[in-house]
Amino acid sequence: MPRALLGRVWVGDGEPVRIVGVINVSPESFFKGSVRRSVDEVVKAAESMIANGVDVIDIGGMSTAPYNKTVISADEEINRVVPVIKALKSEFPELTISIDTFRAGVAEAALEAGADVVNDVTGLKGDRDIVRVIADHGASVIIMARERAPSQGDPISRTVNALRESIEAALGSGVKDDGIVIDPGVGAWPPLSIDPILTGGEPLRGDYIRGDKTYPWYSWDSIIITGIGRIRSELNRPVLVGISRKSFLERLMRRRAPPEERLFASVAAEAIAVLMGADAVRTHNIGESRDAVRVAEALRQCLGKDPSKCNEELIRLVNAGNR
Numbered sequence: 001m002p003r004a005l006l007g008r009v010w011v012g013d014g015e016p017v018r019i020v021g022v023i024n025v026s027p028e029s030f031f032k033g034s035v036r037r038s039v040d041e042v043v044k045a046a047e048s049m050i051a052n053g054v055d056v057i058d059i060g061g062m063s064t065a066p067y068n069k070t071v072i073s074a075d076e077e078i079n080r081v082v083p084v085i086k087a088l089k090s091e092f093p094e095l096t097i098s099i100d101t102f103r104a105g106v107a108e109a110a111l112e113a114g115a116d117v118v119n120d121v122t123g124l125k126g127d128r129d130i131v132r133v134i135a136d137h138g139a140s141v142i143i144m145a146r147e148r149a150p151s152q153g154d155p156i157s158r159t160v161n162a163l164r165e166s167i168e169a170a171l172g173s174g175v176k177d178d179g180i181v182i183d184p185g186v187g188a189w190p191p192l193s194i195d196p197i198l199t200g201g202e203p204l205r206g207d208y209i210r211g212d213k214t215y216p217w218y219s220w221d222s223i224i225i226t227g228i229g230r231i232r233s234e235l236n237r238p239v240l241v242g243i244s245r246k247s248f249l250e251r252l253m254r255r256r257a258p259p260e261e262r263l264f265a266s267v268a269a270e271a272i273a274v275l276m277g278a279d280a281v282r283t284h285n286i287g288e289s290r291d292a293v294r295v296a297e298a299l300r301q302c303l304g305k306d307p308s309k310c311n312e313e314l315i316r317l318v319n320a321g322n323r
Contacts, residue, residue, distance in 0.1 A: 007096030007116030012238035060100035089114030104129035135174035150211025218251035242282035271296035
């Protein structure tokens with residue numbers, strides 16, 4: 001049974017689909033609606049998220065989008081995230097806080113300030129010291145699928161292989177077995193060998209930034225969402241997905257739509273991800289995503305079941321929610 005503990009929050013079988021809310025203190029982030037520019041703004045945003053049912057708040061201090069120039073120094077990243085983590089922990093002592101970083105020094109500073117979880121978009125491969133920091137602090141980790149270099153195969157197989165490598169590295173370094181959640185990496189994440197955030201190269205352009213000429217990035221992301229069940233089953237780990245307002249949605253919408261116009265597409269894709277087996281959703285839109293996720297979570301009870309069993313499950317779920 002895939003189950004893990006993120007800070008104080010259990011994720012996976014037997015638990016509701018969890019909502020992870022995004023707060024960025026990085027002005028360069030792609031969705032400006034997620035950016036907060038002061039400690040007071042962060043605290044107010046967190047208060048609203050908590051009122052709307054968020055389970056974990058993920059703090060980001062540097063955008064890692066491979067299609068923009070967004071790199072800042074580790075010291076600046078620390079200066080951005082540490083004050084807001086301290087303020088959140090002081091204001092909301094029971095809140096589970098995640099730090100979105102791949103840098104060991106930033107992760108260590110954030111964990112010492114009160115963060116509970118490290119969310120590493122390089123799959124623990126961007127900074128080899130980060131896994132030691134996580135283990136030493138007894139922290140939980142969200143591991144994103146990232147290949148070191150382009151490989152052969154379909155998106156699901158390549159994602160599973162990349163995640164398996166990261167999980168083995170985490171366990172081999174002493175990270176808690178029940179403290180690992182996997183993220184299949186929706187969002188046009190290139191292999192690390194060609195990622196400009198790590199290589200210092202120019203931002204990536206074009207449809208084939210995954211390192212092959214078969215799967216354009218929007219197709220890759222779509223295949224990953226519909227393959228969540230297979231990824232979850234093969235690795236036996238809870239799955240978190242981050243879909244909110246990402247660029248592949250614009251391609252599937254088949255019209256020009258900046259991030260501010262991708263809300264409805266986001267919640268539709270999040271609902272589908274839950275139907276496919278996602279255990280947690282990372283989102284900018286707490287209230288809207290919560291409602292979409294709850295409906296999808298309820299309907300998921302009926303997949304592959306006869307009407308009488310579906311009826312029993314829905315009555316149980318609805319009554320439990322009304323207590």
